[in-house]
Amino acid sequence: MKAATLKKPGGLDNIVIADRDQPEAGPGELLVKVAANSLNYHDYVVALGGIPTVDGRILMSDGAGEVVSVGEGVSGWSAGDHALSVFFPGWADGPGENEKRLGVPGDHADGFAAEYVAAPARAFTKAPKDYSFAEAATLPCAALTAWRALFVSTQTKPGDIVLVQGSGGVSIFALQFAKAAGATVIATSSSGEKLERLTALGADHVINYKEEADWGKAALQWTAGRGVDTVVEIGGPGTLTQSIHACRTGGHIGLIGVLTGLSGEVPTALFFQKNLVMTGITVGSQADQRDMIAAIDANGIKPVIDTHFPLDQVADAFQHQAAQKHFGKIVIDIPGDASG
Missing domain, CATH: 3.40.50.720 (NAD(P)-binding Rossmann-like Domain)
Structure with a gap:
């Protein structure tokens, strides 16, 4: 499979579209065919090397796609479900103690700029109803941060x-x-x-x-x-x-x-x-994300998407972000049907 990875010491010129083995869903995991990512300032800092990562880290904290298979011991998920990443896989609910805010995709762990991702089921929530994958991918960092600033804090x-x-x-x-x-x-x-x-x-x-x-x-x-x-x-x-x-x-x-x-x-x-x-405000918990999605479904809120880039143009997407001319979210479309 294809994945956007970052070579040390970082920088947009060190983003490499690499071939990786397609993962499988282990016990407690979901295998998701990723259809879209969205860019956040955090991702840009990581890409520049401002947050050190291991060599070859797969980028992007935010991703959405379709569940391909469900690992042993996982309940509440089925193949075909639309899955949305969470920024802090270890933060289920309550206060955000330091130990809960580890394992951030694209930073502490491999992220979602890949055709397939296998991760623990707690690393996902269901996507909003009637959302495309591109729309869903805009939510985990930016939308949840705004939600927590207005309705949790x-x-x-x-x-x-x-x-x-x-x-x-x-x-x-x-x-x-x-x-x-x-x-x-x-x-x-x-x-x-x-x-x-x-x-x-x-x-x-x-x-x-x-x-x-x-x-x-x-x-x-x-x-x-x-x-x-x-x-x-x-x-x-x-x-x-x-x-x-x-x-x-x-x-x-x-x-x-x-x-x-x-x-x-x-x-x-x-x-x-x-x-x-x-x-x-540092994003929010999985419970916060589920509450936000319930509000989105109830109110019919749709994200504002500025521009789409394909996976092999991730560096160009970051350059567009750095120019600060965008209005709303910048989305990475990953090969396959990203329409939802």
């Missing part, structure tokens, strides 16, 4: 105001989930075209952060001084100050990304004056 409800940053996968899923919950959404971007598309997806107010440097204060003003209930914070230190300004007293910041750096100054006086809560 806090409880977003009708009438709440949510602020999302940019137009990547996490932010768009957060916009869609928040609107489905009856919340008002403020969205930021540096692109007028993307702001128009975010408005079309349901954003109630948009802010161009290049034109409005103090966008946090602008969001606060738009709410007539009330402030937002939750910020889905993907920028990190470079945007955190503005997020704090945007929040209402007692508001919540779901800290997800570090796109602007690993550390920086924080207006701590304003943070405690507002009695804010900030939660670090």
Whole structure:
């Protein structure tokens, strides 16, 4: 079978489409014919060598496909089922202790950029109904991160105001989930075209952060001084100050990304004056994923897919991601019927 692998020390030029033996489902495992992956920032860091892996690691944390065979001792699965990967195969439910967050596909273990994957049944959930494999593959990292920021670390409800940053996968899923919950959404971007598309997806107010440097204060003003209930914070230190300004007293910041750096100054006086809560978000558990899928099925939410690339163009897909011109998720189609 074909697989996209990474040679040490990493870098896009060291991604190799290799021939590997097709695996079989052992006891407790599923054998899945993978039809699609999606790209996340985490995958990009791995591909660049920023997260060291063994030589020849198969890339990609997110994958979806059809169950080919079911290993001995597995219940609840049958050949033909549509399977969706989980980011943390060891995190069933509850708090995400360190030992539960091991075995990440494409990082700690071989990932889903392969025609076939055999893995423990706990490494999968069922995919949403009426989803193509490409659509399903967008969910395990980005969508679940947004879900946990809005409905696990806090409880977003009708009438709440949510602020999302940019137009990547996490932010768009957060916009869609928040609107489905009856919340008002403020969205930021540096692109007028993307702001128009975010408005079309349901954003109630948009802010161009290049034109409005103090966008946090602008969001606060738009709410007539009330402030937002939750910020889905993907920028990190470079945007955190503005997020704090945007929040209402007692508001919540779901800290997800570090796109602007690993550390920086924080207006701590304003943070405690507002009695804010900030939660670090690292994707979520298998139980969280099943809850999210139930909500997707109930609300008919569909992901926004920017571009498709074939498996042998994984490096090109990462270059497209690095250019930051995409809107929504970038998908890798793996040979075979990826339509679901």
